[in-house]
Amino acid sequence: MTKTITLDGKTIPFTDGQTIMQAATAAGEYIPHLCHHPEFTPHGSCKLCTVKVNGRNCSACTFPAAEGQDVINNSQELTDDRKKITQMLFVEGNHFCPSCEKTGNCQLQAVAYYLNMLDDHFPLFYPHREMDASHPDVLIDHNRCIFCTLCVRASREQDGKDVFGIVGRGINKNLAVNSASGKLKDTDLDKNDKAAHICPTGAILIKRTGYQVPIGQRIYDHHEINEVTLLSENHHGE
């Protein structure tokens, strides 16, 4: 017999071991997220995927689906609060969309549009963060890092390397690379590594590929992130 949960009043099936996120994606329901990617171990840190499970806030990407759960994903309260969490990610770093190569392909920007974010709301932190252009093929702009750890997980779990790590505590967290010099050029990162292509923002970019697709013709210029994500992630839920 198929086990089910209720998502926004709709009955959807799940299999044992699935998270709420996996069950929802498989059922064609989008739950906003940034640190989650179906190919890697769930992390549960961005908190955008917070849903109400039987009245309690849980991260959909890490919380196991279980019989009898009544899950709320679409509500005004959740949308408002997810927007504020997205605003937090914006003010914490330095995100200047108009001058960023990732604009239009950026998941942070796309989620912000999806949640109808029209301003920063919170005071900007303007942190001083470095660029690392040392690698011949890959650039790190720390200003845009949101600490989702996708590059960390991709490098470890898929590339079989350990190029990246998140170090430090609290608001001083930062993305570090695994070389004595602290520079990307001295790591074993290759431009074809998954880790070089997984960044949801413009923090990790491939050199000499900028602006090949003109602004206005990019992924999220024509499609909302919910459509794009469901299309690309649905295969993983099967």
Added chain:
Amino acid sequence: MEHFVQHLCQQHHFQTNHLLAILRAVQARYLHIPEAAIEQLADLLSIPRTQILGVVEFYSFLHLQPRGHYDILISDSITDHMLGKHAIMAYLAERLQVAVGAVRADGVVSLDNTSCTGLCDQGPAGLVNGLPLTQLDNSKIDQIAGLVNTQTPLVDWPSELFAVRDNIQQTGLLLNQPITKGEALQATFALGTSATLAEIDQSGLRGRGGAGFKTAMKWRFCSEEAETTRYVVCNADEGEPGTFKDRVLLNSYADQVFEGMTVAAAIIGAKQGFIYLRGEYLFLFEPLQAVLQNRRNAGLLGNNILGQVVDFDIEICLGAGAYICGEESALIESLEGKMGIPRNRPPYPVTQGYLGKPTVVNNVETFLAAAAIAVHGGDWFAEIGTDKSKGTKILSISGDCARPGIYEVPFGSTVQSVLDVCGADDVLGVQIGGPSGTFIANDELQRKLAFEDLATGGSFIVFNESRNILDIVNNFTHFFAHESCGFCTPCRVGTSLLKKQLDKIIEGHGSAGDVVALEELCQLVKNYSHCGLGQTAANPILSTLERYPELYQAQLKKISYEPGFDLDAALETARRMANRNDAGAHLAQIGEDHD
């Protein structure tokens, strides 16, 4: 150094679990963690250097840049402030000729703030190279400055500088009659482990760290796991500002705490236990090792305890300055030599804890009580207290009272009754359960200390009418921003935003909507954070905003909006570049009101 690190790793059998202990040793020897040591450790332990760097940057007592030969830290807890910390720090900086947060040019001494050192009943307090300095005053500072400037080794410093007193002011059910060594284990083996667990169940004992999960239930869950390698962990990472009772229990009742852990081990079938001792309690490390050795010699630890088929031993692991490690899953991460980041749950530690194995984590006081219950039975304990909160609670009382120290009181006692015994009058309010708990005002003193009303891990800070509530809230809010682990967005960014927003209001830059914005932010951080730290970080603001809204409102300007930063100062670079300084190159902070 290469030889030192090599030898150190050998001593620790090249176990990555011991990374924190290894780094503590490197820090102590070289005053920082040199880059070369990180390289060597990555190689010897076969872990990425980012993992080592992560740990070094995570814990407050580890540094990438050298500290002074004498590294002096002064406790920044509100109670230390109330005892004159500000003036003490200024005098210390002047006498030592070093700025707060800096290392003196000759490298001899460094000075900085640190979170609560657990010496709130004998502050202003601090640490020198990890050892406690209590009741600091100008004459002691003169003495310390002299010892530093003559570079007198710490072992030759007068011992009274390091005197830490128990200050046990009122004993009760537990502290009146400590068990004799081995008594709880004999009782457990005589009665049988299942019957002993039934007694603990009968006692109604709930976790003493503050969360109050039923102890017997936790132990039963763990014992029912299919995986038979299990662990017992004692949480002695007493970091909640205003709490210091575990320090006293480990100083004077350690045998009973270890016995409680051993009873737990016998019940759940664990062979290995750990006590995670906060780095601030380094001075207890050697005495506790001696207690453990005595217990091994007496057949109360090791193989075949008291001739039974029970093998169990306890290892002491030191923290390195991180409040978050009091959260049980962060504590387990730290025990494994990692950054103290709380895990996603489920799974809970009772099913997947230390090294992924079933693990019971309990507070120091919980183990102390469990040992007594094993001896005296469940009813003995359950007779005292309230319906849902059995037995007694050991309180750490500090702040504005005549007799700060340790008080054991029955659960259900009113706050007023506690204030009467500790000698507090002219009370403005009391912080119950530390910054993560609740601030109660002086018209609520009939409220009860119990899980039904005011749950508490034992921190009890008294404020008299001379204190400024916003100063208190400010201290607590800055504390949480400093201690947030940074894992999740709402806490990492939210605690810093709370700090900024509160500072803005307190400094008089707030305008009409700013208190509402503050409250909204509080709710966001509270409702969406990953763990207890973020979920309670807004409590100081929320609990005072509810009681004293007028205090916050009075700070606001009578204008509709003021920017959160200095507009004119922000133009300074542009003025310099344009070589202009005319009136048109300046901006007023507050614009004309447009109707």
